[in-house]
Amino acid sequence: MPKMTMVQALNLALRQEMERDDSVVVLGEDVGVDGGVFRVSDGLIQQFGETRVVDTPLAESGIVGMSVGMAVYGLKPVCEIQFSGFSYYTLHQIENHAARLRWRSQGRYTVPLVMRAPYGGGVRALEHHSESRETFWSHIPGLKMVIPSGPRNARALLVSAIRDPDPVVFYEPKALYRAFREEVPDEEEAMPLSRSVIAREGRDLTLIAYGAMMRPTLEAAEELRKKHGVEAEVIDLLTLSPMDDTLLVASARKTGRVAVVHEAPRSFGPGAEIVARLVEKAFYHLEVPVARVTGYDVVIPLFSRETHYLPGVPRIVHAARQLLAA
């Protein structure tokens, strides 16, 4: 199998889905001639032409509102918002329409669009280019919120997101776009949405993360084993909403000690929902309070201080050891 970066894997998913289904159309700012500012749509306009790879004017609400109409007609628009920090312009189109038209029309119309956007810190970017606000989308009924963590699942999840009959917000951890390569099969591969996976088995405690936080979390698990002889189970959420809590609950029941890791600010962040689910379904198995290892409740600092804001290996290890000490 060829080894690919996440950018190449996402590009493969787009190309293969476009080859497979002519209702798949890619649109957004600079997705065509430029191939996307991160090159995720590189080469698509050459292969599929301007009618299927559409450079749009600079207007996020326009891109998503137009995609809603395309999707209602029966196309499968995959629109790119250049950075998740600019996806807020589209909230009314997503909340008021994309996530509701199935309900409003009682199933007559569906909105199978995908809104892709790079999110998160770690790339020394300008203001608004490092945020994690997945909570906004995760709280909307009728919408799905997906975040991959590596080239292979990025490809397989994007394929599923494109084929999904409902609207999907697909946040891509830009810090991982070129951070490492994985073997990605050439032949079609899809992964079900709303399924988390166990990224590493363990019995002593549970670490729950997603997206870019999976790497420090897995490194922390490794360090915990090596330095402290602790076996951490690591769960990769993959889909935030609708959240499947089966694995989370099972693991929490097994270990009784859980930490949630995300870059989003702590208050009202995804970690809160995970804690609430575990309390609902695994309360009597919890030995200690679930820990939230997260970004702080501030604007993520510009890059000179960014690493202090983002959860890293030391913080995760530290939290894990406190869970075990308690």
Next chain:
Amino acid sequence: MPKMTMVQALNLALRQEMERDDSVVVLGEDVGVDGGVFRVSDGLIQQFGETRVVDTPLAESGIVGMSVGMAVYGLKPVCEIQFSGFSYYTLHQIENHAARLRWRSQGRYTVPLVMRAPYGGGVRALEHHSESRETFWSHIPGLKMVIPSGPRNARALLVSAIRDPDPVVFYEPKALYRAFREEVPDEEEAMPLSRSVIAREGRDLTLIAYGAMMRPTLEAAEELRKKHGVEAEVIDLLTLSPMDDTLLVASARKTGRVAVVHEAPRSFGPGAEIVARLVEKAFYHLEVPVARVTGYDVVIPLFSRETHYLPGVPRIVHAARQLLAA
């Protein structure tokens, strides 16, 4: 003291703050000549004129973006979004600017605006007129999210929101606009933001709610005492963010049994953050899992089915009794 509806109390707050401080300006759709579609700004244009009570064109982002500029200049704009279901149009102005300009300018500029919007169900309204999406705003660092529950605290909190040096989203429970009257003192009265209050003392369990849910919650507490001899402590959150958890934690430690009540959909809703805080700070005192009595993870149904979606007295009582049975 005169007895007032919440609409009258909010109107009093606006009038007195405008009399007190000529930097206070009211703007929005139909806030002037019409006095606001709910009449919250009734009579203000007659008293203060068109320069301080501004009917704007129909553009939410415009209203809030313009308010950001007014606030940076040193005014205290109080803008109305006619229904919270249309406040999503403003998210980029709030997240990208209002909540960050203090930080971006390192204190040189502040954005003391208030964005008022009626929220929530219970008034047999059309689609988009009954939602509760306070989570969106509560998750934004640099922003404050306030929700009153009665005429008197609505007035006192709006006064504080207007005087607050930082941007405040002020959600008004439209179901309570005219539901009941309270004595509201004529003389100035303000209530600190980021402070919850104990609405009813109790020792057996804790019910945490806010906004329109305070009424069924207090009724449920009464029914619990009368019918079941249970003393429920009821806490009114009042400010969702920045959330002050002192009272919540103290009460949870005292009773060990807690239910959170809100109309917002359950997943990623405010209840999740409250559960997470209690787990962080009162875990060892919790006898049973914290219960979430909330709206379901669907679009709130049109009014023929709305009451089934909204938490009511029976559901709250039922949840409370399960907490005690466990």
Next chain:
Amino acid sequence: MPKTPIELPDAIEFLSILDEHGELDRSLEPSIAEESLLRLHHTMLLARRFDERLLSLQRQGRIGTFPPIAGQEAAHLGAVAMLRPSDWVVPAFREMAADIWRGRPLESIIVYNNGFNEAGRIPDDRNDMPISIPVGSQILHAVGIAWAIRYRGQDDVAMTFFGDGATSQGDFHEALNFAGVFQVPAVFVCQNNQWAISIPRAKQTRSQTLAQKALAYGIAGIQVDGNDLLAVYAAADEAVKRARSGAGATLIECVTYRMAVHTTADDPKRYRTDTEVEEWRRKDPIPRFQAYLTDKGLLTADAIAAEESAVQAEIQAAVDRAEEEMKRLGDPLLMFEHAYAEMPEYLKEQKEEFIRLLAETTEEQQNA
């Protein structure tokens, strides 16, 4: 070179064919089949009387809040009159006459206005969108649909409606700009009814006309007398032909008037004078169109009277059917349906929780 004026390609014109005194400009009279003219008249009358009936039902508390259309029948009915079933209509919320023309059963309007979402479902044989309440947002959907029509090589068009207030929204701007850039087969019909709730047209924008906003997007724009069904028809027909032929989108400003309340929650006395309403009443599109049909010998006073009673019977039958239908509705479990193609696990759990709760709480109430 010094200051040089820039020549603007598209000029903006005002179109009126049948003026308020019934004067007809024959040179511009559109050729509409007699049978269609009569059906248009029937629909106008039906929509007007049904609107009145809905108002009284609302006042009796038998339906919820709704936005009356009285006065705007020509402005939206005239625009859809030449559309095919396969064309797409993307409405705002004040186009009931067009909705009826396109085949919406009256009873479904009553049932929907009683808070039953299932009545909002569009019949499968019609390519229309449900009403869209967030002002301006639907204009973008029409652009996307029109884009998809062209992508699929069809010659259908997407016609969308919105009010004068909607032209202030960013989505209006983005939609018309996209339409210009992508040259999609879209027709943008603005029902300028002079008011956005309490905000008069003059306070909505400083531009002299709404039609001239087309100049900002390089698309065609025209202002028409929106109470003149013939003018609306002619302008829409031209725009639809332009769209079908691939020549791009058009903005049509229909100058009309909202004769009734904004919605049944509104009190216009707070912001406009009766004299203003009276002046516009004289421009009422229905008598004007009736005069035209009478001159043409297609209508007589008796025929109109007969129409009136036929229409009332139709309405009464619909009200009866609606009440029947509503007896069968109301299962609360429906609120969990149509959230997703497949119900998520946690939502299934919530639905089961709700079912248990419903049983136990009703039980508790019985015991109490």
Next chain:
Amino acid sequence: MPKTPIELPDAIEFLSILDEHGELDRSLEPSIAEESLLRLHHTMLLARRFDERLLSLQRQGRIGTFPPIAGQEAAHLGAVAMLRPSDWVVPAFREMAADIWRGRPLESIIVYNNGFNEAGRIPDDRNDMPISIPVGSQILHAVGIAWAIRYRGQDDVAMTFFGDGATSQGDFHEALNFAGVFQVPAVFVCQNNQWAISIPRAKQTRSQTLAQKALAYGIAGIQVDGNDLLAVYAAADEAVKRARSGAGATLIECVTYRMAVHTTADDPKRYRTDTEVEEWRRKDPIPRFQAYLTDKGLLTADAIAAEESAVQAEIQAAVDRAEEEMKRLGDPLLMFEHAYAEMPEYLKEQKEEFIRLLAETTEEQQNA
């Protein structure tokens, strides 16, 4: 009445005073004090050379990503040249020459581009906003500031900048519409540099000019040669006077060109040809302005050479000061500051948690 053309009040004109061949239209030449002309030249040159230096610093990894301005100096510097300190400038992110003209120390630009937000603070004696990255969003802030200026009875103006791409945003539309309705003292300066990253002007909108979009809002609009500092100055001066006198807002389209990369993360070879860049290089605003000053006898080849070295010295000093300053910066605890006027309880707890963590984890690392 039949189809009748609608007379549009404001015509759109194109203004050029000093063309690319150095031809001057004396009838339109603005009267600018010699000392100001020389300061403008100094600032243009300084901005151009500093831009080049920043580019090389970025390539050496000594600063982060930034958006170069080369080619657009006249388009934004000419616009702010007649402003008072009390006037408000509301920038996008490609107005560095204006920023320097308004008094921004060069070293603060270097420090900011190293990820130190504190360097973004605007000196208290200047009414300017920090850069705004979300395209189009700042235009509304200028309208609010202009509204407040008038509310306070001042005769200052708010001048805001944005690109050709920004004109597609809903916020652009809402801002200009509000400005028209409220007649605020705002000046909207669009730097049409032909590209929005890889999207050419022609794909941004189908309207022939960006200036004509003013017609949609009933405000004044003009298109100028944005590489002609005199034309930009004259148009802005007229717009500023209009605003101060209470006669409302103006949209100025400066036709210019982004000669360098969009940002240092961009590769223009993917979307535009070198020949296009070369053609525009011949329209470079700096040599053109230098020719003008030389004709006027205000500048000589030697004087220019002297300026060049003076500018380089100024830049080197700034680079040195910046490196010094950055040694003093970097306390991570600053990330908790300026979130609110008063730090909330839970944030205080997070800050303490961070302090403990910092201590313990560094300790752990030392032990490891």
